[in-house]
Amino acid sequence: MPTLRFVGRPFEGFERALERQMDSFVNQCDEDVEFVRDHRPLPEIHEELIETGDIADGTYDLFLCLSDWLPASADAGDLHPLDDLIRSNPPSGWPDGWADSMRTLVTYDGATYGVPYHDGPELFHYREDLFENVAEQRAFRGEYGRPLSVPRTWAEFLEVAEFFTRPEEDLWGTVVAALPDGHNNVYDFLIHLWSRGGEVLDDTGQPAFDSDAARDALTYYHDLIHEHEVAPPESVDLESVEVGQFYADGKAAMMWNWAGFGAMAEAADSDVFGHTNYGLIPRAKTENGEHTSLTVLYGLTVPAGSDHPELAYDFIRHATTPESDKITTLEGASGTRFSTWRDPEILRTNSFYSVTEEMNTNAVNTLPQIPEYVELNEILNEMVESVVVDQQQSPSEALSDANRRAEALLE
Known part of the structure; x- marks a missing residue:
């Protein structure tokens, strides 16, 4: 039975949403899949996994990567480029389901390394x-x-x-x-x-x-x-x-x-x-x-050392559908899709989404995309x-x- 090992920062919104999304992924899979989640503080992830390159040592199959770190990790070859997988089986609504500012933050040197999962601005x-x-x-x-x-x-x-x-x-x-x-x-x-x-x-x-x-x-x-x-x-x-x-x-x-x-x-x-x-x-x-x-975001990425890159990508597709993106939001994180920002139920309970799309498309800056x-x-x-x-x-x-x-x- 394959095991997908995940690492990301601790945050109740992430943890509740991921638990639901992982459970539903297991239920729809043709084969048995197990998930192991490792939630570690940001400074620890940075010092022990990003700076050392150990994020790619084969320990993890899924990495909820802060966009600050993505250019350096991609440039070092520590993340698996997803372009071939996206071309053959794109995420639902890709690319128009997300604002340009979202997709830019999971892209480096013309290649796509992740799919947006949680966003500012x-x-x-x-x-x-x-x-x-x-x-x-x-x-x-x-x-x-x-x-x-x-x-x-x-x-x-x-x-x-x-x-x-x-x-x-x-x-x-x-x-x-x-x-x-x-x-x-x-x-x-x-x-x-x-x-x-x-x-x-x-x-x-x-x-x-x-x-x-x-x-x-x-x-x-x-x-x-x-x-x-x-x-x-x-x-x-x-x-x-x-x-x-x-x-x-x-x-x-x-x-x-x-x-x-x-x-x-x-x-x-x-x-x-x-x-x-x-x-x-x-x-x-x-x-x-x-x-x-x-705005910065957290994108779901696949570390270069993963033993199951295709299966990890299948989960990324599952966790970023319109339905899953709404779950991410309902559980306390922030969805990244236009469909979530415009959803009447979301707008009734989270009125800040009424300005999120405007900020992400008109007034937002991003950090320098350099390694x-x-x-x-x-x-x-x-x-x-x-x-x-x-x-x-x-x-x-x-x-x-x-x-x-x-x-x-x-x-």
Whole structure:
């Protein structure tokens, strides 16, 4: 009896959805199949499987791969290209069932290495009950001389965050995931960079983030916690899931975070159930400022050392059908197909999907699709950590050092 061995990050939404999808796959198979799942923290997967190349050593047949890592793993030959399998037996609705931004993130150097399974993008979440409260509106106008409204710029965001920061009531204006794990802390910096008109790499592929836009971005991010104190001090120890829970517990008025964490806020046991709405992430009020977002995804891939690549691909096809993608969403993760984003049942229970398609097709940025991105990401991670967590360097010093390291990396 063949055994398909899976590895991916721990997350209840993934685990519940995969259990259902694996059970239904076994029930429809002509032969007996067994699954073994290994859910490991992201830093462990990165250090022990990605950096070493051991993801391809034959231990695993299925890998729920973060799109940050896919170019390096593909370039190293650690992932099985799926193009021949897709041509002979494509996933249901391939390729038009997914947005271009989704398919791009599972592609490297013209080859396809996975099928999208779980997606961002990052959205702006806010407490509609606070913004619509008449007493709050009156108090805000009295203090700031303008109506209380959903912020469109980072300057407006800061005013609103200051207004709602009430530690004595266990309420903060915002909360951020600044834990130096190389994920949301880096993504937050990039969102602030892009929303100010900055860029990571220039048109020639060289580092371009030692810039005025980047200094403004990193300074603003630092100051939310340490200068303005509108984000709780524990933000430096929180990752994205914990931030989503912090917001769902009613402790923050606003946040930008992954769309899927709207499911936490809209769960029946959430303290903000029925009180959350969504919109565009603010931008800098400058000539080059723009509303932007970031998306990364988790794609189902086949490690190069798999003993059962065809069977693993059969499961990938099964787990990414419209029906399975809806299961992924209903179990607490975020589906990646147009059919899920447009599904009336999904929209009734997860209203953030009403803006997901727009963000993924019009306003979304992605990380540089280069094999060196894993190393570049670590440079950015250490830069943000130095300024925001350890406070050992000024933004200017940290950006200059990081840009030099990135230039050496990409020579």
